[in-house]
Amino acid sequence: MLSAVLLFAAAVNAQTPQAPPVPRTPPVPPTPRVAPVAPSFPGQTTDTELRVAAERNVNLKFCISEGTLKINGWDRNEVRIFARSGRKFGIRVLERSPESGNATWIWATPTAIEGQTAANRGECLSGETVEMDVPHGATLNFQGRSATTSVDSVHKVSLKIVEGNISLRNITGGISATALQGDLIVSNSSGSVSLDSTTGNVIAYGVKPLETSDLLKVKTNSGSIMLQRIGHRQIEANSITGSLQFEGGFLVGGIYNFKTSNGAIRMLVPENGSCTVSAAYGFGSFNAAIPVETVTENVTPGGKIVVARIGSGELCNVSLTTSSGRIQIARLEPKN
Amino acid sequence: MSRNCLDIGTIQAFLDGETRGDETAAISGHISTCDACAMMLAEADEETSFVMAAVESDVNTLVPTQRLWSRINDAIEEERTKVSFWHRAYAGLTSLMAGPSLATAAVVLVLFGFFAFIFIPGGGLDAPTNQTAAVPQQTAAPFNNPSQAVAPIQNETPTSSEIAEAQPDAMPPAAAQPKAEPVRAMQASYRPDRATRSAGGDFRPVNALYVPGEDSYLNTIETLKASYDSQKDRVLSPSSRVAFERDLAVVENSIKQMREVVRKNPNNQAARQVLYSSYQDKIDLLNSVGQKEELLASLQ
Numbered sequence: 001m002l003s004a005v006l007l008f009a010a011a012v013n014a015q016t017p018q019a020p021p022v023p024r025t026p027p028v029p030p031t032p033r034v035a036p037v038a039p040s041f042p043g044q045t046t047d048t049e050l051r052v053a054a055e056r057n058v059n060l061k062f063c064i065s066e067g068t069l070k071i072n073g074w075d076r077n078e079v080r081i082f083a084r085s086g087r088k089f090g091i092r093v094l095e096r097s098p099e100s101g102n103a104t105w106i107w108a109t110p111t112a113i114e115g116q117t118a119a120n121r122g123e124c125l126s127g128e129t130v131e132m133d134v135p136h137g138a139t140l141n142f143q144g145r146s147a148t149t150s151v152d153s154v155h156k157v158s159l160k161i162v163e164g165n166i167s168l169r170n171i172t173g174g175i176s177a178t179a180l181q182g183d184l185i186v187s188n189s190s191g192s193v194s195l196d197s198t199t200g201n202v203i204a205y206g207v208k209p210l211e212t213s214d215l216l217k218v219k220t221n222s223g224s225i226m227l228q229r230i231g232h233r234q235i236e237a238n239s240i241t242g243s244l245q246f247e248g249g250f251l252v253g254g255i256y257n258f259k260t261s262n263g264a265i266r267m268l269v270p271e272n273g274s275c276t277v278s279a280a281y282g283f284g285s286f287n288a289a290i291p292v293e294t295v296t297e298n299v300t301p302g303g304k305i306v307v308a309r310i311g312s313g314e315l316c317n318v319s320l321t322t323s324s325g326r327i328q329i330a331r332l333e334p335k336n
Numbered sequence: 337m338s339r340n341c342l343d344i345g346t347i348q349a350f351l352d353g354e355t356r357g358d359e360t361a362a363i364s365g366h367i368s369t370c371d372a373c374a375m376m377l378a379e380a381d382e383e384t385s386f387v388m389a390a391v392e393s394d395v396n397t398l399v400p401t402q403r404l405w406s407r408i409n410d411a412i413e414e415e416r417t418k419v420s421f422w423h424r425a426y427a428g429l430t431s432l433m434a435g436p437s438l439a440t441a442a443v444v445l446v447l448f449g450f451f452a453f454i455f456i457p458g459g460g461l462d463a464p465t466n467q468t469a470a471v472p473q474q475t476a477a478p479f480n481n482p483s484q485a486v487a488p489i490q491n492e493t494p495t496s497s498e499i500a501e502a503q504p505d506a507m508p509p510a511a512a513q514p515k516a517e518p519v520r521a522m523q524a525s526y527r528p529d530r531a532t533r534s535a536g537g538d539f540r541p542v543n544a545l546y547v548p549g550e551d552s553y554l555n556t557i558e559t560l561k562a563s564y565d566s567q568k569d570r571v572l573s574p575s576s577r578v579a580f581e582r583d584l585a586v587v588e589n590s591i592k593q594m595r596e597v598v599r600k601n602p603n604n605q606a607a608r609q610v611l612y613s614s615y616q617d618k619i620d621l622l623n624s625v626g627q628k629e630e631l632l633a634s635l636q
Contacts (some may be wrong), residue, residue: 062636124635145635160631180628181576189616198624199579221621222582240617241586242369261617262586282594282610303607321613323590 045127049082052104054103056137057155062108064144065124073136073170083110086127112149139173156191165200173210183223192216193232197223201242205229212253224263233316239263243325247332250275254316264325267318268332274311277328279320280304288329342366342373346463347380351574362587366583381574543557547598547608553615583621590614 002304011153056077067086083089087110095105124145134140139156146163156173159166165182168175174191177184183200183320186193192214195202201223204314207216208231216232218225222240227235233254237244250273255263264284269275271290279286281304293307299306310329320327342350342363349355350363367374572580594611597604 019557063634065635086562111609143631143635162628177625178631180631198574198628221618221624222579238617238620240583240621259613259617261590261614279605280609280613282590282597282607298606300597300604302594302600303604303610305606305609323594323609323610323614 045085046088047082048086048088049080050089050091051078051080052075052093052103052106053095053101054106054138056135056213057139058103058135058137059105059139059141060108060132060134061106061141063124063142064130064147065122065126066146067125067127068129069144069149069320070129071132071134071140071149071151071154073138073155074133075136076133077102077135078133079103079106079135079138079309080131080133082129082131083125083127084131085131086125086130089125095170107176136172158335160170162305174214190231193218196293197221199223201225203228207231209233214250249273249332250310250316250318252315254318256316256318257321258319259321260325261323262325263322265320265322265327267320267327267329269310269329270332271310271333274313274315275309275318276313276316277308277310277318277320277329279306279308279329281325282321282323284325284328290329290331292329340366341370342376344376344380347373347377348384351377351380351384360581361585364578364585365589367578368586377578378575380577385574388523416494535593547602547611550615553612553619557615557622560626562621564622564625567625567629571625571632580621580625584618587614587618587621593616 013016014236046219054077058079060079067083073180081089081091089108089113092107092109093103093105094107096102098105108125109169110125134154136246137155139158140151140154143159144161147161148164149159149161150167151157151159151169151171153170155171155176157168157171158176160178161180161182163181164179165212166179166184168177168184171186171189172191175186175189175193176194177186177194178196179199179200180198182197184195184197184202186195186204188206190208191210192247193204193207194215194217195204196218197220198207199222200220202218202219202220203226204216205226207227207229209216212233214232215234215236216227216230218227218235218237221241222241223239225237225239225244226247227237227245227307228247230246230248231251233251235246235254235256235258237258239247239260241262242260243266244258244260245266245268246256246258247268249270254275258267269290275293276295277288282302286304286306288308290310293313295307295309295313297306298304342496346355346363355363367377556608568577568580591611594607594614597607598611601607
């Protein structure tokens with residue numbers, strides 16, 4: 001039987017072409033990658049200003065390709081958009097109030113110019129500076145490629161920017177902000193807050209919830225996180241290679257989770273608080289500069305869990321996790 | 337500058353994507369801790385960007401892009417892994433038969449076997465008839481129910497389903513030879529699967545002792561890693577790539593360390609907690625590339 005197989009194989013082999021050699025990948029120089037560049041429209045830039053009557057709680061959506069973006073809340077029931085040295089744009093009213101006829105939903109988008117089709121017109125505003133004045137109760141929803149962004153005194157913001165720093169102030173109804181390459185700074189704001197950066201730092205101070213269940217979620221890959229005077233009772237802060245600092249008092253019923261893989265965790269808290277701290281670390285260290293009572297301590301090579309109480313320890317829970325970073329709890333000096 | 341600083345050749349190879357996975361991780365790890373090398377990398381990156389911007393049009397017209405080569409190689413690799421064991425065995429056999437001396441020997445062997453089959457007493461064509469009844473009953477029993485190993489003898493009028501099951505075994509020995517093929521087919525289908533896993537960069541150690549839940553993390557990471565490999569060239573700029581690889585190296589180092597600890601002492605809850613946390617970091621990290629691509633795509 002075997003010999004029959006061998007004979008058959010020999011016969012087939014005579015008719016079967018040999019498999020071609022596998023080509024090897026030649027060394028190809030990498031294509032240079034740069035930050036996404038907005039399409040340029042030479043000779044088509046101009047200063048444009050448009051206004052439209054809007055409800056106080058108007059929703060505004062747009063996209064910005066490049067420029068400095070400044071959005072400010074004002075007391076008028078009107079939306080004003082001004083682009084300096086930018087593409088011409090229009091304001092489309094997607095929805096109006098049946099009572100007043102004012103806009104409740106607005107979309108700012110470039111207008112078509114001669115020779116452009118809808119496909120190559122794009123949907124993003126651009127300009128050296130783009131300024132917007134919107135009612136205080138406005139909700140903003142926008143994305144951007146390369147834009148330095150500052151938003152002040154509006155109700156709610158949801159934004160995603162590929163490159164550029166973001167500064168948000170006096171946002172009263174919640175924030176969802178993503179900056180892939182850039183820092184994120186949030187101050188004096190309230191509501192549910194989610195801040196996400198890939199390579200930038202995240203700073204939040206004077207931020208508080210609107211409702212008890214509002215969550216403050218902060219994440220960055222390689223940046224640092226600093227949280228100061230935070231009123232949220234649920235906080236999740238996570239950095240991978242950056243450090244993490246929390247400064248302020250713990251609140252009753254608070255659940256705080258701080259995690260970093262390689263950075264340090266530093267907590268600056270008043271010593272008269274009441275919280276249970278659970279610190280888990282692999283190859284780092286843990287020390288407390290305020291009086292704490294160690295409840296359990298499981299110290300083994302490569303993995304330690306220390307559960308300690310600040311005060312009676314009954315009012316909140318703090319979880320601190322790091323792989324190789326240092327965990328430190330320090331005293332926050334009371335301010336006069 | 338420390339004594340272990342990288343030379344410019346290594347840095348250039350790193351930028352060009354010519355380093356292996358472990359080298360890349362090592363270089364990223366070193367760069368994250370060495371300012372001098374980070375500076376040198378940034379300078380080399382700038383120079384490369386400057387030069388490539390100048391020659392980009394020429395390069396793009398002369399050679400395919402890196403992504404195209406990657407796709408071609410992936411497709412070839414996939415085709416190779418799809419080839420079963422028997423195909424490879426067949427290919428090896430046919431290459432052996434290419435030599436005229438071996439082919440001649442095979443012909444002689446066949447003739448010898450043929451004559452032996454005809455003339456040797458007891459090895460004739462009518463010998464298997466008595467064995468046919470025994471073979472199917474013995475071989476069929478393990479596939480059905482061991483407790484009924486002798487039952488088919490009593491049941492001389494089997495039902496249609498039993499006939500269907502018994503048919504392959506009821507063939508005479510000459511035709512019964514392919515009976516073993518289902519078993520071979522199972523082996524053949526298993527090996528390419530294993531080959532695919534190793535080619536896909538499965539980093540799980542053989543016979544590793546997983547802590548509960550670890551496997552699901554690994555599966556997720558494996559899926560995301562495959563996705564990242566296909567996205568990284570078009571999503572990450574060189575500087576972002578360096579930062580990303582550095583972060584990934586840090587997390588992987590953390591996983592490695594904590595895994596060692598957990599393997600030594602599986603009851604170390606702290607180490608397990610940190611290990612899970614590190615796995616989650618890696619998932620978040622890999623996921624961030626997909627999110628970035630999604631955002632960039634929405635801005636097209």
